[in-house]
Amino acid sequence: MNIRYFKEYSSFLNRDMEFKMYGHAGTLCLVLPCQDGRFFEWEDRHMYDQVSDLIEQGRIQFVSVDSVDLESWSSYGDSPSRMQMQENYVQYIMNELIPSALYKAGKPQDEAMMVMGASMGAFHAGNFFFRYPGRFKQVLALSGLYDMSRYFYDGNIDFNAYQNNPCGYLSQMDPAHPYIPQYNEAQAIFVVGQGAWEHECADDLRKLAGLCFHKGIHIQTDFWGYDVPHDWPSWERQIREYLPRMC
Numbered sequence: 001m002n003i004r005y006f007k008e009y010s011s012f013l014n015r016d017m018e019f020k021m022y023g024h025a026g027t028l029c030l031v032l033p034c035q036d037g038r039f040f041e042w043e044d045r046h047m048y049d050q051v052s053d054l055i056e057q058g059r060i061q062f063v064s065v066d067s068v069d070l071e072s073w074s075s076y077g078d079s080p081s082r083m084q085m086q087e088n089y090v091q092y093i094m095n096e097l098i099p100s101a102l103y104k105a106g107k108p109q110d111e112a113m114m115v116m117g118a119s120m121g122a123f124h125a126g127n128f129f130f131r132y133p134g135r136f137k138q139v140l141a142l143s144g145l146y147d148m149s150r151y152f153y154d155g156n157i158d159f160n161a162y163q164n165n166p167c168g169y170l171s172q173m174d175p176a177h178p179y180i181p182q183y184n185e186a187q188a189i190f191v192v193g194q195g196a197w198e199h200e201c202a203d204d205l206r207k208l209a210g211l212c213f214h215k216g217i218h219i220q221t222d223f224w225g226y227d228v229p230h231d232w233p234s235w236e237r238q239i240r241e242y243l244p245r246m247c
Helices: 052-056 079-104 120-131 166-171 179-185 199-215 232-246
Strands: 003-010 015-022 027-032 060-065 113-118 136-142 187-192 220-223
Touching (some): 027 120, 027 136, 052 060, 060 079, 113 232
Parallel strands (some): 027 060, 027 113, 113 136, 187 220
Antiparallel strands (some): 003 015
């Protein structure tokens, strides 16, 4: 497997940001780590080994990025400053990381991508998909939360908080919004188990599914069994199940 490491300065985050790329050809998939996770998390967890055949066949390649969750979702500071950091992260991904990764993958800058993550990474993946359907034509989100209002501890919900809360902005979306046909042309798969530590995530996926249904947004929502916990072995099984259908 071709693996490359990079460290590049982000003007949006005012720091060097590290990332790795895996594979040599195929769909470029952005991978977001779990809460507070690092760019090497999925490699350390041997997640790419689960789909090494797809990588070696040139069907898919990955770019794994760092998080700034410790300064946003995991911080207990005031919500406006935390959500400014979250929005800076979004702009870093969209305007710095993705153009660089596409160039390094030898792809056109306008080529559509996949986005994927588990746990907090699934929130990030869903948020990128719903905000930027012109960029992301596929999303695989495993065991995520999608109503982020629980993180606005001080009740101070500004525009950055609003635009990083999928259940918030989707609930306000006009059913005639031009994004909706783009969502419906995409392959959007949202998955959750119903075992240990999945209760909140399952509730959130039901809420997201209901919102999407009422807005005419067609996403696939799969609820796995009560023996499927919120943990890496579940996500290993799930990427082996879904990724071969997506690339």
